[in-house]
Amino acid sequence: MAHGERYGLSIRTQLLSVTALVCAGFVAMAVLTFYSFGHIQDLTRTAIHRDMAEMTRNARIGRLFSESYASVGLLFSAFSPDEASLRKEGDRIVASCLSLLEEDPAPEIKTAIAGFARSLEVIIEDLVQASGALGMAAQARSGAHLALDRLTGAIQDVLHTDGRFRENSAGMDLDTAGLDMEVDAPSAPGAQDAQNAPGAVLAGVREKLVLADTLLGRVDLENARDPSRALALLEEIQDALPQFAALGETVAVRARDAADALAGYKNAARILSSSLSDLAVGMDGLKHSKDGAMAVMEGLDARNTETTLAVQNEIAGIIDSTRRMVFFSTAGMVAVLLATMGFFIKRIVNRPLRDILRGIESLRAGNLETPVRLNRSDEWGRIEEALNTLARDLSSSYSAIRESEKNYRDIFEKASEGIFQTTPLGRFYSANPAMARILNYDSPQELLAQAKDIGKELFTSTGDWEALVQGLLAAGEVRGFETRLQRKDAVVIWVSINAHTILDAAGDILYFEGTVTDITARKRAERRLDVLIRHLKTAVVDRTRKLSVKAAELEAANRSLTELDHMKSAFLSSVSHELRTPLTSILGFSKLILKDFERAFLPTAQTDPDTANRAGRIVHNLEIIANEGERLTRLINDVLDLSRIESGRMIWNDQAVDPSEILARSVDAVRGQFDGNPLVRLTVALPDDLPAIRVDPDRLIQVAINLLHNAAKFTPSGEVRLTARHLAGENVLRVRVEDTGVGVAPENLERIFDKFQQVKSGPTLEDKPRGTGLGLSICRQIVNHYGGRIWAESTPGQGTRVTFDLPLAPPHSPKPAAG
Incomplete structure (x- = not known):
């Protein structure tokens, strides 16, 4: 049976209908509540906005009052004789006070602000006058101290020139800097008192002057009203000064000057005291104005508070009435809802629930074939169908479990x-x-x-x-x-x-x-494998021992080879030294004989053909001796260089160099060889912006000369080309020497870099050795030392191309020197 045909009005629909009726009552109550609270909100917003604006303005004005009053207090705390700065700061305070009128305060506050501003102007004027008086007092104080210092100096001069005071220095400290006057010892106690009297009086004068300075220097309103103590001290000092007239005319003049200076100091002190008294009176008036303004603002705040309390009482009454209305409405709605829900729960919940529970108990008892019968067309009907479906599913699941158990048992058994x-x-x-x-x-x-x-x-x-x-x-x-x-x-x-x-x-x-x-069989196999591994370990140990013996023998042989290499190097060094000495003599004498023979004998031998022929053979033989001697010298030098490189005794003077400059010097060194053979053309292509490399310049020149020399030797006619370029991708410098000579067979391209190796470049009977066979070997040793590489490419009959790469100098290397 389809759901639309079986099920009627659902429980949800029935409950929603009842709930809708209850909600209608709540809506009516909510409308009344919203109206009441809206009225409360309007009253509250109006009162709070008005009172808050008034209180905020009063608080701001009170804060500005306090700031102005505090600014005046700061002027007193940082009292300065600078009248311009005092007047400028005072004008700023008055302007700040008058700016309060822009806040549009109440009329009472406007009157208080105007009175406070007038008091401020009076105070500022009194403060400027007091500043001037303070400057005068400071100037007069300095004059009084200067006059007293001069009086002290005069008394000191008199006492030092009087022989009666030379032996006693006990009581004449005339100033605070520790002035000591030596006087003669008196013959009687009366004489001692007479000697101490000027010092005691002068010390008392200074103490009183310092005390008077202290009393007058405190620029505060309380002490400024009663300067009598300081003026009395100045009077006492002035009265004591004539006592020094007995010490001489000079001291009397200084005493009168000091008395005049003290009179000026007293007059300045009286003026300063009068100014400060006026200033204190003005401050009292300013404080009274401020207190009056604050009292006016406090009265306004009290009035605003009373208004706010009245609004609060009105709001409280509205809230109480609204609360009662909401309470009784809610109570009535809840009573209706509870009665309605009780009826529906009893009709559509309790009875079907009891039938459902009986069906569930039947299912728990294992009775899966008896269906649940409710005969309802609402959600309980769906629950009935779900329970019956659950019973059928459980029956199927139990059957599957029994089948699974049977399968598990089969696996377990088999x-x-x-x-x-x-x-x-x-x-x-x-x-x-x-x-x-x-x-x-x-x-x-x-x-x-x-x-x-x-x-x-x-x-x-x-x-x-x-x-x-x-x-x-x-x-x-x-x-x-x-x-x-x-x-x-x-x-x-x-x-x-x-x-x-x-x-x-x-x-x-x-x-x-x-x-x-x-796993017994596997364990037996593992034991057999362990035995085999132990045998292998024994064999490995035995083989290792034998290899160790062989390694020791190889090490001994290596030491022997090293000693032989050292002996070879020593032998080569000794032989080269022994050969160079006679070779130098042979070359020198052969060139000298050839020079003398060509100058003295050869011209006279031209008259006789037979003699001229013999003379030509002599010259030719002498040239052969010189050329072979030079070739033998080069051979010795090459052998020595190769020996030093291989033994590590070569001294490398590495530095950052410009490769273009070094290669140009190499070209200059072999230029004569090419000039002597007009059939061979030397071409050089060296860019000016080649990056620097770090090498020994002499070794790089040696490599370039060797390559150019070989190219010239094996190029009867044609071109020899020297090029260099920077390979940016590999960060290296590439140098290449190309020729159009006889070339080298492919199988000999590596042999030409071996020691004492020369390959045939022509017919066997005509081609004879043209060097030592060490030049290219030395070139490879030098290039390899710098981490580079050198190689040759050639096609027989078309020429040879020899190339070598060298790494560039590190970025932090010093730049090559110019020239």
């Missing part, structure tokens, strides 16, 4: 691995036939009956059983646990156990479950 279940205490729950077969039992039942304690009866070591149990308890699972078990026939076998724990709903362990695999 598995090739042993499957077991056991308690943590070592007692079997179950075991499959494979498990019994592995342990040589006739059946699983026999195994379960006889094996009461697995750890003691089956494990050869109870420690292994305890380790297995501890692993399961700690991790819940053990994989590949290898141990030995004892079969029924007492045969010990190796097995591998995989096991895990089975827990109940509370998380407690029910039992262990796992599989057992017989």
Whole structure:
């Protein structure tokens, strides 16, 4: 039956209908509530806005009043005789006070602000006058101190020139800087008092002047009103000064000057005291104006507070009436809702629920074939159909579980691995036939009956059983646990156990479950493999020992070769030295004989043809001697260079150089060789902006000369070309020497860089050696020393191209020197 045909008005629809009626009442109540609260909000917004604006303005004005008053206080605390700065700061304070009128305050506050501003102007004027008086007092104070210092100096001069005071210096400290006057010792006590009288009086004068300075220097309003103490001290000082007239005319003049200066100081002090008194009176008036303004603002704030309280009382009344209305409306609506919901719950919930519970109890009892009958057309009908469907599904699931259990049992019985279940205490729950077969039992039942304690009866070591149990308890699972078990026939076998724990709903362990695999055959194979490995280790040790012996022999041979190399180097050095000395003499004498023969004998021999012919042969033989001597010298130099490089005794003067300059010098060195053969043209292409390289300049010149010299030797006619360029991608400098000479066979391209190697460049009978065979070998040694490489390319009959690469100098290397 379709849902549309069976189901009528749903429970949800019925409940919604009742709820709609209740909600209508709530809506009416909400409208009234919103109206009341809207009225309250309007009253509150108007009152608060007005009162807050007034209080905010008053608070701002009060703050500005306080700032102005504090600014005047700062002028007193930082009192300065600078009248311009005082007047400027005072004008700023007055302007700030008058700016309060722009806030549009109440009329009472406007009157208070105007009075406060007038008081400020009076105070500022009094402050400027007091500043001037303070400057006058400071100037007069300086004059008084200067006059007193001069008086002190005069008294000191008089006392030092009087012999009566030369031996006694005990009581004449005339100033605070520690002035000591030596006087003669008196012959009587009266004389001693007479000597001490000027010093005592002068010390008293200074103490009183310092005290008067202290009293007058405190520029505060309280002390400025009563300057009598300071003026009395100045009077006492002025009265004491005539006492010094007895010390002489000079001291009397200085005393009168000091008295005049003190009179000026007293007059300035009186003026300063009068100014400060006026200033104190003005400050009292300013404080009174400020207090009056603050009292006016406090009255306005009190009035605003009363207005706010009245509004609050009105709002409280409206809230109380609204609260009562909401309470009674809510109570009525809740009563109606509860009565309606009780009726519907009894009709459409309680009765069907009892029938549903009876059906569920029937299902729990296992009666899956008896359907639930409610005969309703609402949601309870859907629940009825769902329960009946659940019963049918449970019936199908139980059938599937029984089938799955049958399949599991088949796997359990027919598995090739042993499957077991056991308690943590070592007692079997179950075991499959494979498990019994592995342990040589006739059946699983026999195994379960006889094996009461697995750890003691089956494990050869109870420690292994305890380790297995501890692993399961700690991790819940053990994989590949290898141990030995004892079969029924007492045969010990190796097995591998995989096991895990089975827990109940509370998380407690029910039992262990796992599989057992017989790995005895694998263990036997592993033992055989261990034996083989031990034999291999023995063989490796023996072979290692033999290799060690051979290595020692090779090391000894290497030491011998090293000694031979050192001996070779020493021999070459000695031989070269022994050969150079006679060679130098032979070359020198042969050139000298050739020069003298050509100058003295050859011209006279031209008259006789036979003599001229013999003279020509003599010249030719002398030239052969010189050329062969020079060739032998070059051979010695090449051998020495190669020996130094190979032995590491070559001195490398590495520096950052300009490759264009070095290669140009090499070209200049071989230019004569090319000039002597007009059939060969030398072409040079060297860019000016080649990057610097770090090499020994002499060694680079040696490489370039060798390559150019070889190219010239093996190029009867044609061109020799020298080029250089920067390979940016590889960060190297590439130098190349190309010629159009006889070329080199491909199989000889590597041999030409070996020591003492020369290849045939023409017919065997005509081609004879043209050098030592060391030049290219030395070039390769030099290029390899700098981490570069050198190679040759050639086509026989078309020429040879020799190229070498050198790395560029590091970026931090110093730039090459110019020239």
